[in-house]
Structure formats: structure tokens, C-alpha cells
Amino acid sequence: MSDVLAVNAVNLTKAYGSLTAVNNITVQVARGEVYGVLGPNGAGKTTFLRMLFGLIRPDSGTLEVFGRSWPRHGVNSLSGVAGFIESPKFYPALSGRRNLRLLAGLDGGDAADRVDDVLDMVGLTARQHDKVRGYSFGMRQRLGVASALLRNPRLLVLDEPANGLDPAGIRDMRALVRRLADTGLTVLLSSHDMGEVEQICDNVTIMKAGTVVHHGSIAALRELAPEQAHRISTTDDDRAAELARARGLEVTTADDGLDVRGPQKDVDALIADIVDTGIALRGLTRDETPLEALFFMLTESAPAGPPAGLDAATGGRR
Amino acid sequence: MTAAVPAVAPAARRRPGTATVLRWEATKLAAQVRSRALLIGAVVVPIAVVLIFNTQLPPKDTIYGRHIHTSGYAVPLFVLAFAHQWVLPLLAALVAGDIFANEDQHGTWKTILTRSVSRTQIFWAKTLTAVGFNLLVLVLLAASTITTSLLVVGSQPLPGLSGQLIPAGHALPLVIASWATAVAPVLGFTALAILLSVVTRNPTIGVASPVVLGMIMQLVGSLGGLNKARRLLLTTPFETWHGLLTAHPFHAPVTTGVIVSAGWLVVCLAIAYLYLRRRDITGG
Numbered sequence: 001m002s003d004v005l006a007v008n009a010v011n012l013t014k015a016y017g018s019l020t021a022v023n024n025i026t027v028q029v030a031r032g033e034v035y036g037v038l039g040p041n042g043a044g045k046t047t048f049l050r051m052l053f054g055l056i057r058p059d060s061g062t063l064e065v066f067g068r069s070w071p072r073h074g075v076n077s078l079s080g081v082a083g084f085i086e087s088p089k090f091y092p093a094l095s096g097r098r099n100l101r102l103l104a105g106l107d108g109g110d111a112a113d114r115v116d117d118v119l120d121m122v123g124l125t126a127r128q129h130d131k132v133r134g135y136s137f138g139m140r141q142r143l144g145v146a147s148a149l150l151r152n153p154r155l156l157v158l159d160e161p162a163n164g165l166d167p168a169g170i171r172d173m174r175a176l177v178r179r180l181a182d183t184g185l186t187v188l189l190s191s192h193d194m195g196e197v198e199q200i201c202d203n204v205t206i207m208k209a210g211t212v213v214h215h216g217s218i219a220a221l222r223e224l225a226p227e228q229a230h231r232i233s234t235t236d237d238d239r240a241a242e243l244a245r246a247r248g249l250e251v252t253t254a255d256d257g258l259d260v261r262g263p264q265k266d267v268d269a270l271i272a273d274i275v276d277t278g279i280a281l282r283g284l285t286r287d288e289t290p291l292e293a294l295f296f297m298l299t300e301s302a303p304a305g306p307p308a309g310l311d312a313a314t315g316g317r318r
Numbered sequence: 319m320t321a322a323v324p325a326v327a328p329a330a331r332r333r334p335g336t337a338t339v340l341r342w343e344a345t346k347l348a349a350q351v352r353s354r355a356l357l358i359g360a361v362v363v364p365i366a367v368v369l370i371f372n373t374q375l376p377p378k379d380t381i382y383g384r385h386i387h388t389s390g391y392a393v394p395l396f397v398l399a400f401a402h403q404w405v406l407p408l409l410a411a412l413v414a415g416d417i418f419a420n421e422d423q424h425g426t427w428k429t430i431l432t433r434s435v436s437r438t439q440i441f442w443a444k445t446l447t448a449v450g451f452n453l454l455v456l457v458l459l460a461a462s463t464i465t466t467s468l469l470v471v472g473s474q475p476l477p478g479l480s481g482q483l484i485p486a487g488h489a490l491p492l493v494i495a496s497w498a499t500a501v502a503p504v505l506g507f508t509a510l511a512i513l514l515s516v517v518t519r520n521p522t523i524g525v526a527s528p529v530v531l532g533m534i535m536q537l538v539g540s541l542g543g544l545n546k547a548r549r550l551l552l553t554t555p556f557e558t559w560h561g562l563l564t565a566h567p568f569h570a571p572v573t574t575g576v577i578v579s580a581g582w583l584v585v586c587l588a589i590a591y592l593y594l595r596r597r598d599i600t601g602g
Contacts, residue, residue: 053432056598075333075436083432089425094349105342106433108334147429 004067006031006155006186007052012061014047021047023210024061029188029203031154034181036201036218037190040299043207045190049085049159052188053078065155083157083188087164088144092133096124096143099132103147111150118146122176138169145176155186162196174200194295208299218291225290226297230267233257233283234274243273259287333434339443347413347447356412360458368393368466381479381560391476391489393467394460395563398497401459402556406500407507407532408525409455414448414511415524418594422519427599441594445512445587452508453501460497464490480565496559499572502579503555507532509586510552516590519601549574552582 007029014022022044029035037045050056051063054070054077063069068077090099097115104111119125122142127135135143141161148156161177162170177200181187191197197204198218205215214221233256234240241258244251247270249262260267274281288296334342347353371393377383381399385392421427430440476489484492507528515524535553538544548554555575561568 050428050599053428055428055431056600075434078432078434081432085428085432089429091346091349091424091426093351098349102342102346103429103433105338105345106334106430106435108332108338108434151433 004031005029005064006033006066007035007188008062008064008067009048009052010062012048012051012058012063014051014056014058020210022051022058025205025207025210025212027205027212027215029155029186031186032184033203034177034187034189034201036197036204037188037207038192038194038197038204038295039190039207040192042209043192043299044210045192045207046086046159047210048207049083049157049188049190052157053081053083053085055085080151080154081157082148082151082153082155083159084144084148085157085159087137088140088147090132090140090143090147093131095129095131096135096139096146097128099143100147100150104150107151109152111152114150114152118149121149122146123172137164138166141165141169141173145173149180153185155188156180157188159190160192161189162191162193170196194292195289198289198291206295206298213298221291221294225294227261227263228267228290229259229261229287229293231257231283231285231287232260232270232274232281235280235282239277240270240274240279243277244270247273257283334439336439336442339435339439340446343417343443343447344450347417347451353413353451356409356455357458360409360455361462364397364459364463365466367397368463368470371396372470385477387471389474389476389489390468390471391473391484391486391493393471394463394493395476395496395559397463397467398500398559402500402503402553403536404529404533406456406504406556407553408529409459410452410504410507411511411525411528413451414508415515415526415528416521417444417448418512418515418590419519419521419524422601423521425601427601431599437595438591441591445590448508448512449505452504456497456500456504460494464493464497476563478565479560479563482565484563492562495562499559499562499575500556502576503552506552506555506579506582506586509583509590513586513590516594550578550581552579555579 005028007027009025009027012022012025012027013020025044025048027037027048037048039045047056051058052065054075057070065077065081066079068079070077090096091102094102097119100115100118101112104115116125119128122145124139124142124146127139132140132143141164145158145161148158158177162173165173174196177187177189181200187200189197189200201218203215203217204221206213227250231254232240232244237253237258241251241253244258244260247262247266249260249266249270251261252259260270271281271284287293371386376386380396382392382396386396421430431437473486473490475486476484476492478484510531511524511528514527515521518524518527532553535551539548539551539553555572555578558571558575561571
């Protein structure tokens with residue numbers, strides 16, 4: 001039984017009329033993993049999660065959660081599973097606490113006894129008696145996490161949990177997810193933010209237009225990623241570009257400077273060269289991280305599939 | 319979000335039964351200002367109506383209108399005849415037409431369907447809540463109307479529809495039975511509102527459409543040459559109490575009305591149930 005995957009989705013397809021939202025995807029999440037499903041808007045992430053919760057039915061393929069599937073086990077397949085899809089929604093005229101108590105009634109077991117604990121866990125104790133209609137977006141997200149934790153889940157599914165949060169909220173949400181993951185919980189997280197997934201997840205599936213373009217560990221993804229890019233702005237960008245090429249760096253010209261890509265030590269040496277040559281350095285910023293660059297390469301390439309060097313079927317390196 | 323996270327134990331819980339889900343829906347309904355106002359209105363409005371009509375000239379063109387000052391038993395029948403035109407369909411639809419669609423309005427289907435209850439449980443909990451609420455409203459409306467009428471006008475004998483005089487002792491059961499005939503069509507309209515609530519996912523349409531459809535049915539029913547079709551309309555059972563108040567009462571229309579209403583109830587609920595079961599929850 002311990003070999004049973006937390007999530008085992010095989011060849012899932014879902015179409016709405018002529019639009020294929022999810023096209024023959026396979027996603028497998030082991031127990032205890034923090035797994036990211038990454039992709040731009042419209043990639044099919046939410047459709048996949050909705051199928052996982054039984055909110056929509058796949059046209060073909062199989063989907064098991066801890067060995068249970070909707071066709072065979074119905075709502076029992078959600079035993080030990082909790083989370084939210086897109087932004088969590090509640091009854092606006094009721095307080096946060098009242099909403100949780102109502103939802104606990106639909107969970108059964110000892111869920112009702114956990115209301116105080118989960119409110120404390122997400123930092124909403126002080127506002128628990130306020131009506132949800134007065135909650136900020138971030139507070140609703142946290143209430144969504146609280147409502148999921150009421151179920152004392154083994155698998156926590158979070159769809160874009162940091163969406164709409166301010167920087168402090170994002171930091172707190174990531175810390176909470178990490179702490180939950182440290183307890184042995186399996187976490188399945190969807191996001192369009194590579195940085196978020198990189199910080200939280202062990203493994204990742206990258207989707208694009210309903211298909212999987214890559215899956216594997218974050219570590220393996222890092223190996224595939226290009227070098228870090230820097231944006232350099234000087235008083236003489238043409239001369240700076242020559243210096244960069246002389247160092248073997250990849251250079252592209254932008255409106256407000258140069259994009260330079262290469263090993264960090266070579267970029268450091270280039271900066272020294274520029275200053276030694278008497279060119280004034282006006283700006284030096286890190287562009288997208290290597291993983292973000294890879295993410296854009298994977299998801300913005302031609303619809304036919306992943307970029308050269310990656311296997312279309314497995315998403316891994318050829 | 320700084321509190322310690324407790325260790326996660328494997329989830330082992332018993333799923334809530336349909337009675338628990340029913341209690342959940344009833345709690346939710348009881349928390350709504352509208353539903354509480356409706357219950358209060360079902361008691362208070364008839365008192366106001368009876369008091370107002372008691373000071374007006376009797377409306378002689380309406381059934382029992384000419385008797386509302388001479389018999390307290392006539393007033394509830396006059397109110398019933400008026401209420402069935404659009405008030406009862408509206409009362410039936412106010413909660414039933416909204417009870418499913420408001421989950422769409424709030425985007426909460428995904429919230430409740432990711433818990434430990436099935437769509438079937440949710441469907442029956444909502445349906446039974448709407449049915450129970452509407453029956454309660456009807457009972458309060460009838461009780462308030464009858465009680466107020468007897469207190470304000472008095473318990474004089476009731477003129478029958480074939481000219482006979484019904485003694486006060488017999489009139490009360492007949493008035494109650496007349497109001498009871500409204501139960502079946504009210505349940506039929508409840509099911510119709512539930513169907514529209516499920517299918518349109520729009521509370522406004524769920525509430526307003528049964529009233530409009532009821533008016534159209536009354537219009538169709540008033541047309542000549544449609545006797546067979548008239549029997550199948552959901553508004554016709556509202557008039558079957560007339561047969562109870564003749565010198566030689568006839569009950570066949572009441573029976574037919576119950577069967578027709580039950581047919582509407584079964585068909586509407588079956589379609590609504592299948593629709594909800596098969597629906598992809600994509601919104602919110």
C-alpha cells in the first residue's frame with residue numbers, strides 16, 4: 001500500500017467543444033512530495049486539478065488519488081484530500097468562523113474540533129468573527145488554506161495559492177506550505193510562477209496548451225536551464241558588447257542596454273573589463289533566473305513541443 | 319501564519335450522512351435575512367391584509383369577495399383565491415429558485431463539492447430544505463390568515479358555492495382542507511423553481527421564471543377549447559378546492575390536481591438531479 005502514488009493521472013484528456021483543455025497528460029505524484037504543476041494561464045493546470053477533485057469528468061484516461069478513482073469510489077476518492085481551485089470562495093454574508101464550521105459539517109469526523117487550530121495556523125483568529133465579504137483577497141486565500149486543513153489531509157492541493165497576495169502574503173504563504181510539507185504532507189501546487197515552484201517544490205510538471213512539455217525534479221530542471229542573464233547598461237554599449245563577446249558571453253542588444261548570458265565568473269570579469277576600459281557602468285540587473293528562462297523557452301516555443309534538447313514525450317533531456 | 323503546524327495524521331473519518339448535509343443546508347438558510355423575513359412576512363402580511371380588507375368595500379367580482387365582511391371563514395378563501403394567481407408561485411420560488419443558483423452566484427460549488435459529500439447528498443439536502451421551507455411558509459400563511467379572519471370578522475356560517483350555508487362547525491375543516499389543496503401545486507412550483515435554479519444557474523431567473531410561467535399557464539388555462547391540456551397545467555390544481563364547498567362535494571379534481579402536481583414534481587426533480595450529477599463545475 002505504501003507504494004501507491006498520491007496522484008496517478010494517466011493519459012488524461014478533457015475537451016470543451018473544439019478546445020482541448022487537457023490533452024493526454026500523465027502526472028504522477030509520490031507520497032510526501034511537494035509537486036508543482038507549472039504553466040502559463042490557459043495551460044490546463046486548473047482543468048487538471050478540477051478533474052482531480054471530481055468537479056469535471058475527463059473524456060479519457062484514468063485518475064487515481066491514493067489508489068482511489070471517481071468512477072469506482074465516488075466522493076470517497078477525496079478521503080484525505082483537500083485544497084482549493086483558483087481563488088477559494090465562501091459565503092460572504094457569514095463570518096470566517098461560521099464558514100469553517102459549515103464546511104466542517106460537510107467533512108464529518110473531528111473537523112469541527114479543528115476550527116480554532118486552523119484559524120490560528122493561518123493567522124485569522126483575530127478576524128474570525130468578521131463577515132467574509134469584508135476580508136481582503138489575502139485573507140480569503142488564508143481562509144481557503146484553513147478550510148483545507150480542517151480535513152486533516154494527506155494530500156493538499158493548492159491552485160495558485162500566492163495569486164493576488166502582496167509580497168509579505170506571498171512570503172507567509174510559501175512559508176506555510178513549506179512547513180506543511182515538512183510534516184510529511186503531500187502537496188500538489190499549481191502556479192504560473194517558476195520562482196514560486198522553484199522555492200517550494202521537489203518535482204515539477206510544466207504544461208503548455210493542455211500538454212506536458214516537461215516533468216522531472218527541480219534539480220534536473222536546473223541542469224537544463226541556460227546560464228543566468230544580466231542586463232547591463234553603460235555609456236558605450238557597443239564597446240561593452242565587444243568586450244562581452246571577447247569573453248565568450250552570449251550578447252543581445254536591448255532598448256536600454258545589453259542582455260549578457262554566461263557563467264557568473266565571466267560576467268564578473270566583464271564588469272571589471274568595462275570599468276578598466278573607462279566606460280561608465282550605469283546599470284547592472286539580473287534578468288529572469290535560469291529556471292524562469294527555461295520556463296519561458298518551454299512554454300513560449302512553437303506549439304509543436306519543447307525546445308531542442310528536450311524529449312517531447314517525457315519532457316526530459318534527450 | 320506563524321503558528322506551528324501539527325503533525326499530519328492519516329485521515330480516517332466517517333462521511334457525513336444526508337441528514338447532516340440537510341442540517342448544513344438548513345443552517346445556511348436560517349442564516350439568510352431573506353428567509354427569516356419571508357417567515358415573518360408569512361405571519362404578518364395576512365394580518366395586515368385582513369385588517370385592510372375589513373375596512374374596504376367588499377370586492378364583489380372575486381370569489382368569496384362579497385362575503386368577507388359577513389363570515390370570517392370567507393376571508394381565508396378569498397385570500398387563497400387571490401394568492402394562487404401569483405403569490406403562491408412566488409413564495410414557492412423565492413427560496414427554491416435560489417437555493418442551487420446561489421452556489422453559482424457565490425462560486426461555492428467547488429468549495430462544497432471538494433468536501434466529503436456527494437452531489438446526490440447535496441441535491442437532496444437542498445431539495446428537502448426548499449420543500450420544508452415552502453411548506454412552513456404555506457402553513458404559517460394559512461394559519462395567520464384563518465386566525466386573523468376569525469378574530470377580526472368572526473366565526474359566522476360560511477356560504478357554500480352552490481348557495482347552501484355551511485355551519486361554522488363544518489366550515490373550519492373545509493377552509494383548512496381548501497388551503498391544504500394548495501400543498502401539491504406549491505410543491506410542483508417548488509420543483510419547477512429548483513429545476514430552473516439548477517439549469518440556469520441564475521437566482522433571478524430561478525425566482526422570477528416560475529411566477530411568469532404560472533401566469534402564462536393561467537392565461538392558457540383561460541382559453542377555450544383546451545380542457546384536456548388545462549388539466550395538465552400546474553396552476554389548475556390551485557382551483558380544485560372549489561369542489562369541496564358545494565352542496566354535493568366532488569373530490570376528483572383534487573385527486574387529479576395531486577397527480578398532476580406530483581408529475582411536475584417528479585419530472586422537474588429528475589431532470590434537475592441528472593443535470594447536476596452530470597454537470598462540469600467550471601466556474602468560480
